[in-house]
Amino acid sequence: MRQALSRLTLPVLMAVAFALVLVGKADTLLEMRLRVALDDALAPIYGAMAKPLMRAQDSIGWVRGLLDVQAQNVRLRQENDRLLRWQRVAEALALRNRELEAELHWMPPRPATFVTAPIVADTSGLYAHAVLVALRRGHTVHKGDIALDGGGLVGRVTEVGARSARVLLITDLNSRVPVMLVGSHAPALMVGTNASMPKLTFWPQGVVPREGERVVTSAAGGVFPADLPVGTVHYSRAHVAEVLPDARLDRLDIIRLFDFGSLGTVAPEKAARRHRIGPP
Amino acid sequence: MSDRLPGIRPAPTLASRLDAAGRAAFPAASTALGLLLISAPVGLPAAAELRLAVAFTCVFFWTVFRPASVPPLVVFVLGLLCDLLGQAPLGLDILVLLAVQGVALKLRRVLEKQGFVRVWMAFASCAAAASVATWLGTMALTMRLLSATPAVATAMIAAGLYPVLAFPLSRAHRTLAEPRHA
Numbered sequence: 001m002r003q004a005l006s007r008l009t010l011p012v013l014m015a016v017a018f019a020l021v022l023v024g025k026a027d028t029l030l031e032m033r034l035r036v037a038l039d040d041a042l043a044p045i046y047g048a049m050a051k052p053l054m055r056a057q058d059s060i061g062w063v064r065g066l067l068d069v070q071a072q073n074v075r076l077r078q079e080n081d082r083l084l085r086w087q088r089v090a091e092a093l094a095l096r097n098r099e100l101e102a103e104l105h106w107m108p109p110r111p112a113t114f115v116t117a118p119i120v121a122d123t124s125g126l127y128a129h130a131v132l133v134a135l136r137r138g139h140t141v142h143k144g145d146i147a148l149d150g151g152g153l154v155g156r157v158t159e160v161g162a163r164s165a166r167v168l169l170i171t172d173l174n175s176r177v178p179v180m181l182v183g184s185h186a187p188a189l190m191v192g193t194n195a196s197m198p199k200l201t202f203w204p205q206g207v208v209p210r211e212g213e214r215v216v217t218s219a220a221g222g223v224f225p226a227d228l229p230v231g232t233v234h235y236s237r238a239h240v241a242e243v244l245p246d247a248r249l250d251r252l253d254i255i256r257l258f259d260f261g262s263l264g265t266v267a268p269e270k271a272a273r274r275h276r277i278g279p280p
Numbered sequence: 281m282s283d284r285l286p287g288i289r290p291a292p293t294l295a296s297r298l299d300a301a302g303r304a305a306f307p308a309a310s311t312a313l314g315l316l317l318i319s320a321p322v323g324l325p326a327a328a329e330l331r332l333a334v335a336f337t338c339v340f341f342w343t344v345f346r347p348a349s350v351p352p353l354v355v356f357v358l359g360l361l362c363d364l365l366g367q368a369p370l371g372l373d374i375l376v377l378l379a380v381q382g383v384a385l386k387l388r389r390v391l392e393k394q395g396f397v398r399v400w401m402a403f404a405s406c407a408a409a410a411s412v413a414t415w416l417g418t419m420a421l422t423m424r425l426l427s428a429t430p431a432v433a434t435a436m437i438a439a440g441l442y443p444v445l446a447f448p449l450s451r452a453h454r455t456l457a458e459p460r461h462a
Contacts, residue, residue: 010352010382017356017374024370025421031370038364042316050321121319124328125366126430127418132319166367173424194427251323 043164152246407438
């Protein structure tokens, strides 16, 4: 009897797994809840592991840095000169921008709030690209918040728990980001393909994305704010337009999760009060 | 297990019971720990492929050589862990891992008596079939045509990983996971 039962366990569990596949397909909330529960349990453990690992990586970097300190010095000096030139340009542009904004009674968008958090695990699957972020209890991160690293757009928050959040990367198959080609101001859609570079699609007729052209987010669709840095256009060997991301997606360690709220749209009466526009 | 063997032995104390339980849990616990460690932020290349390959290897090895230590319920939990960690469609990795166990259970009487290379070949074929099943299953569940490259990579990593893992696992099979040493 016991043997017969133990022989039955495998087929019964396979049937349960099959049922779980069907239930998971019909009710995505169940899958999300399970994932959030596991993430919340694991995030503090991964977080504790991440600290010594980061320290070890830092020490390796330090030793490497010692080895080519002279070459690095020369490179940094050149870079510093270049950046100082750009700083002057930026200051001049910022001043001009302020003048123009004052002239036009420009309504500045609501400043975005953000949370900086460490990436504690790579939760990518065979056909999914995501990372796990450790958060403190009582955090203010919401589903849909936008993740950026020092370079540019990383992805969007898809699941939020009490102590963790999952960020779907822009390279994931399900990622669709409305973007703008800076050179031509043409809108396009950046589609994740599971490869390291997302594909560029749906640009208007008569516009051809140029190799090396800057790509920024577009506010079309109301999901992303405009002008977040995304990457540069790059043509693959098969002559497919792709985007080389500015974010270091293969070596993410710390990211910022931005809450742009309702994307800076201010209620009309408030805007009128703030900038004294309209009838007195 | 040791209770079923004839002989006179001292009554089990709490410590020896804990020891025996620890040894019995070693295969499942070490596999789960391995799966969790692969996701740790150490910058492992192809972590997703590696995670599945480790799951295939451990489930196959322990099912062939010590089936009592990885009952189907444990494999179910390991599959669920893979699903949740790797953002796979819920239940898919569970089904595939249970199928790997089913195949290993069918073949174990034959494989137990075979040399290392034959077991390795049997595993490589089983892992290749499991990787293809994962690929086809994901395509069916997401209703999308997907590249076969990750599945091929998983099959190759699993085949390459087996000899690397089989050595410490067979050592553990004879020492750490052996309840009679408790």
